[in-house]
Amino acid sequence: MIHYEEGYSVYVEKCEQFGLEPVNFRYFVNMLSPQQLLAYYNYAIEQEMK
Numbered sequence: 001m002i003h004y005e006e007g008y009s010v011y012v013e014k015c016e017q018f019g020l021e022p023v024n025f026r027y028f029v030n031m032l033s034p035q036q037l038l039a040y041y042n043y044a045i046e047q048e049m050k
Contacts, residue, residue, distance in 0.1 A: 003044045005027055 015022040
């Protein structure tokens with residue numbers, strides 16, 4: 001779950017940088033595409049193997 005939170009933090013920073021209002025974390029995670037979910041999953045697995 002921490003990898004989703006890291007991605008959300010980047011999203012929030014970019015929203016603030018461009019003057020946009022970010023969606024909440026739950027909505028952010030629910031709106032991830034299957035490709036994005038797979039990328040997060042693969043990244044998490046990669047990090048655990050280090």
